Amino acid sequence: MLNIFKRLWQVNWAEQWQYRANLAMYILYWLVSPIIYLSVWTSIATINGNVKGLTANDFITYYMILLIVDQLTSNIIIHTFGYKVQDGSLSGELIKPIHPMLTNTLVNDIAFKTLNMMLLIPIWIGLALLFKPQFDSVSLGGIALAIPAIMLGYAINFLLSGIITSLAFWTTRVFSIHEFYYALIMLFAGQFVPLKLMPEVIQNIARVLPFQLFMYLPIQMIQGNLSASEITQGYMTGILWLVAALIGFQIVWRKGVKQYSAVGA
Amino acid sequence: MTSETILVEQLSKTYQVPEREGGFGAAVKGFFKRKHKDVKAVQGVDFKIAQGEIVGFLGPNGAGKTTTLKMLSGLLHPTGGKAVVLGFTPWELKPDYLRSMTLVMGQRNRLSWDIPAADSYLLAQAIYRLSDDDYKKTYKELDELLELEPLMKKPVRNLSLGERMKVEIAAGLLHRPKVLFLDEPTIGLDISGQVKIREFLREYNKRTGATILLTSHYMADVTALCERIIIIHHGQLKYDGGIANLSRRIAPFKLIGVRLAQSEAEGLEESNGRDLSQYGEPVQNEEDAEKVYIRVKSEDVTKVTSRMLSDLPIHDITIADPPIEDVIERAFNE
Numbered sequence: 255m256l257n258i259f260k261r262l263w264q265v266n267w268a269e270q271w272q273y274r275a276n277l278a279m280y281i282l283y284w285l286v287s288p289i290i291y292l293s294v295w296t297s298i299a300t301i302n303g304n305v306k307g308l309t310a311n312d313f314i315t316y317y318m319i320l321l322i323v324d325q326l327t328s329n330i331i332i333h334t335f336g337y338k339v340q341d342g343s344l345s346g347e348l349i350k351p352i353h354p355m356l357t358n359t360l361v362n363d364i365a366f367k368t369l370n371m372m373l374l375i376p377i378w379i380g381l382a383l384l385f386k387p388q389f390d391s392v393s394l395g396g397i398a399l400a401i402p403a404i405m406l407g408y409a410i411n412f413l414l415s416g417i418i419t420s421l422a423f424w425t426t427r428v429f430s431i432h433e434f435y436y437a438l439i440m441l442f443a444g445q446f447v448p449l450k451l452m453p454e455v456i457q458n459i460a461r462v463l464p465f466q467l468f469m470y471l472p473i474q475m476i477q478g479n480l481s482a483s484e485i486t487q488g489y490m491t492g493i494l495w496l497v498a499a500l501i502g503f504q505i506v507w508r509k510g511v512k513q514y515s516a517v518g519a
Numbered sequence: 520m521t522s523e524t525i526l527v528e529q530l531s532k533t534y535q536v537p538e539r540e541g542g543f544g545a546a547v548k549g550f551f552k553r554k555h556k557d558v559k560a561v562q563g564v565d566f567k568i569a570q571g572e573i574v575g576f577l578g579p580n581g582a583g584k585t586t587t588l589k590m591l592s593g594l595l596h597p598t599g600g601k602a603v604v605l606g607f608t609p610w611e612l613k614p615d616y617l618r619s620m621t622l623v624m625g626q627r628n629r630l631s632w633d634i635p636a637a638d639s640y641l642l643a644q645a646i647y648r649l650s651d652d653d654y655k656k657t658y659k660e661l662d663e664l665l666e667l668e669p670l671m672k673k674p675v676r677n678l679s680l681g682e683r684m685k686v687e688i689a690a691g692l693l694h695r696p697k698v699l700f701l702d703e704p705t706i707g708l709d710i711s712g713q714v715k716i717r718e719f720l721r722e723y724n725k726r727t728g729a730t731i732l733l734t735s736h737y738m739a740d741v742t743a744l745c746e747r748i749i750i751i752h753h754g755q756l757k758y759d760g761g762i763a764n765l766s767r768r769i770a771p772f773k774l775i776g777v778r779l780a781q782s783e784a785e786g787l788e789e790s791n792g793r794d795l796s797q798y799g800e801p802v803q804n805e806e807d808a809e810k811v812y813i814r815v816k817s818e819d820v821t822k823v824t825s826r827m828l829s830d831l832p833i834h835d836i837t838i839a840d841p842p843i844e845d846v847i848e849r850a851f852n853e
Contacts, residue, residue, distance in 0.1 A: 261645040265631055265638050272633045345594050346629050349622055351614035352646055511612070512596045515534065 258352060262361040270365045277366070281373050288324065291446065292317035292385070306451055312477075314387040316448055319473045321378055323400075324445070325370055327407040327468045329363045331355070332419050332432045339422035339514070348511065355416055355507065363412070391478045399485065400475035406492045407467035411439075413499035414464070416507070423510030438463075444470030461487070464495035524698060524730040525568040525591065529600035531754075532561040532586050560586040562754040563600065570697075573724055573731040575745035575762075579851050583754040584734045585624075588700045591732070592622035604698055618647055621696040623704055629690040630675045636686040637671040640693060647694035654693065660726075661689040664719045681712040688716065692723065699723075701733035705740055717743050738844045752851050766840050769850045771817045774802060774839050775824060776810040780832040798823050814841070 270277070292314060299310040308316075335355060338344040347354040418435055422428040440446055442456075442465035449460050449470045460466050471488045474480045480488070535555045561583040568574055578584050589595040591602055593609035593616065602609055607616035623629075630639045644654045662668055665685045670678055678686065688704060704720070705713040717740055724731055735741055741748060742762065750758040750765075758765060777795075795801060799813035815823045820838060827833065 258642075258645045261642040265634060265642050268634045268638060269631060345589075345622075345624070348594055348612070349592055349617055349620075350646055351617040512610075514594065514596075 258357065259361060262358055263365065266358070266362040266365040267368075269362070270369050274369065277369055278373055281370060281377070285321070285377065288317050288321055288445065289381070295447070296385070308448065308451070311388050313448075314385045315389055315392070315477060316473060318378070318382060318385065318387050319392075319476050320445070320469055321374065321381075323404060323407075323469050323472045323476075325367065325374055326404050327411050327472075329408070329412050329415050330366060331359050331363055331412065331415050332429065334362055334366075335359050335416075335419045336422045336428055336432075339419075339510075340426060344514070348514070355420075360412065392476055393478055396476045396478045400472040403467060403472045403475055403488065403492065406489070406496060407464075407469075407472060410464045410492065410495050410499050411468050413496070413503045416503050417499070420503070420506045420510040423513040439465050439468060442466060443468040444473070448473075462491065464492065464499070467492045467495075523567040523603075524570045524572075524605060525566075525732065526603045527564060527566050527587075527591070527600070528602070529563045529565060530561055530587065530590060530597055530602055531559070531563050531599040532583075532590060532595060533598045534558045534560055559754055561590070561597075561751075564751060564754070564756050566749055566756065566759055568730055568732060570730055571724070571728045572747060573720070573733070573744050575741035575748040576732055576734045576751070577741065577748055577847060578734075578751040578757075582751045582851075584751060585702055586754075587751070588622065588624075588702050588732070588734065592620060592700050593617070594622070618694060619696055620698040620700065621691040621694070622700045622702070623688055623691040624702045629687060630683075632676045633674055635672050635674055636667075636678075636690065639675075639690060640671070643690060643693050649694060653695075657693055657695055661692060664722060665689055665715070680707050681709065684708060684712070684716070688719075695727060695729075697727075697729055699729055699731045699733070701731065703735055704733060705735060705737055713737060713739065720744060738842075738847070742843055748847075750847065750850050758850055762843060765850065766843070766846045767817075769846050772814045772841055773817055773820045774804075774812050774841050775799065775815055775820070775827070776804070776812045776837040776839070777827065777831070777833050778810045778835040780834040795827075798827055810835070810837070 295305065295308075295313040295317075296310045299305050299308060299313055303309075305313075335344075338347070338354075344354065347358060352358070414435070415432070418432050419428065421431060425431075442449075442460045442463050444460075444466060449457055449466060452460070460470070467488065471480075471492075475485065534557070536558050538554045538556045564583070564587060576584050576587070586595065590597050591604055591609055593612045596610045605616065605619055607613055609616065609620075629643070630636055640658070643649075644651075649657070658667075665688070667686060667689055670682050670686055675683060675686065684704070684707070688701075692699075699720075701720075705716050708716065720731060720733075721744055723729060731744075733740070733744070746761060748758070748760070748762055748765065749756065758769070760768075775798075795811055795813050799815035799819075802812040802814050804810070804812045824836065824838065828836070
């Protein structure tokens with residue numbers, strides 16, 4: 255199995271490398287919204303002194319960390335896999351004795367992510383020079399604590415996206431459904447605004463949903479803002495969601511493949 | 520485990536195809552209520568194929584050939600009936616099954632478009648768990664037959680159609696499958712390319728004893744490779760048997776071709792312009808303009824020939840089976 259992943263990596267890395275110019279464009283597009291949120295919240299905090307106790311530096315560090323965490327936990331499988339179902343090019347993969355989504359698509363996504371990080375890091379350093387964040391509260395311990403949370407977030411996000419992408423077996427409108435999923439992430443993962451500033455009721459909902467693991471929780475861990483019980487609760491919720499997503503994915507996948515009509519190819 | 524390599528019983532597939540009229544109004548209506556139409560692609564097909572057979576699977580476009588191949592390779596779930604290939608139910612997609620069969624479908628399919636085929640081949644080696652020795656041995660054989668080496672280092676997108684077909688077919692055979700489903704393996708190739716692929720398939724079948732089921736629009740593929748053909752039309756089995764028997768059953772005709780002796784006054788055109796319809800149905804044959812052809816029922820051939828020999832100044836006469844294309848065309852239309 256390790257050998258398969260090694261070869262998959264070589265193929266997918268070579269493939270992604272072919273599209274590095276597209277990737278640079280994608281990164282620039284993707285950077286726009288977090289930078290806007292960063293600027294808006296920082297301006298408000300500067301004018302008011304703080305927003306519900308969050309200073310301008312809190313917002314800057316929050317969004318600077320978010321740039322990295324979001325990149326690590328997000329995925330693009332709706333774009334790479336959804337089309338394969340619709341134009342029938344999945345056929346070639348489906349008759350190979352490995353799971354198309356959990357091997358090839360996964361490795362392809364990680365290759366994409368790696369290349370993205372290579373592009374993002376110099377941009378991130380440039381932004382840090384521009385906004386001058388003070389990472390006083392960030393500790394190595396916090397980062398170490400956040401790494402498993404980021405991996406958990408990536409796994410859950412990948413499987414949930416996998417479920418939505420698998421709906422392509424039934425409907426051609428899967429991209430709209432994914433847009434809705436993305437809107438939920440924007441709201442409940444803490445991208446618009448750190449969850450702490452949301453109304454109490456939204457915060458309570460967010461706590462039982464998986465999305466805060468995609469951004470908010472790892473960021474808070476890195477910033478050292480969470481108590482031990484909050485961390486435990488975050489991880490427990492995450493593990494439950496991971497199990498649920500795994501089961502859900504298996505069911506939807508199995509039914510979807512049965513539905514597959516192998517069009518065109 | 521059955522004794523047949525491929526066993527198909529009452530296999531059926533009905534597609535639900537969304538349907539709507541053109542125009543804005545219909546688009547709005549279709550948004551709220553989608554209409555579907557059932558398309559019966561395959562309707563209760565039965566056949567058995569023994570190990571080592573090469574069978575031609577024929578039918579006009581839309582007959583259900585590709586749908587059947589997709590079901591047999593496991594890509595599609597049937598609506599009804601059963602299929603057993605090498606003891607497996609294909610659509611359960613068991614890894615052991617997927618490792619022992621291949622499906623080659625005329626277009627890009629196994630290879631990544633952006634990278635050289637060599638990389639995709641190494642990936643296949645890992646996926647199919649082939650030892651270095653086995654992989655090298657099979658690759659060497661494939662390279663001998665298909666001359667792959669010069670093509671391996673170029674990105675697949677830069678290969679010509681014929682080159683791509685070669686690397687695609689070889690990619691599908693690296694794991695030495697016992698069963699090959701080939702959908703139009705020579706489509707778009709020039710004559711010499713077609714001949715190469717054909718020779719290769721015959722050789723592969725001889726060396727490995729693999730079972731091959733192939734569809735093709737080129738009758739030459741079928742006559743060169745297959746002793747047996749299966750014809751389907753409108754999703755139903757029309758014929759299953761030897762190619763020779765097909766002509767006898769579907770088209771019990773012979774073609775009589777005659778070249779008439781020319782008198783000095785008569786040019787070829789005039790002599791060939793003579794009306795032979797009293798002997799049989801005249802037939803066009805563009806390949807041989809020197810002769811006039813008529814179609815005659817098999818049992819009347821002796822009678823008609825002797826009558827023609829006594830009536831006409833015949834210089835040359837041939838009696839032949841009608842071309843297989845014509846026979847199959849007739850079978851489709853029956």
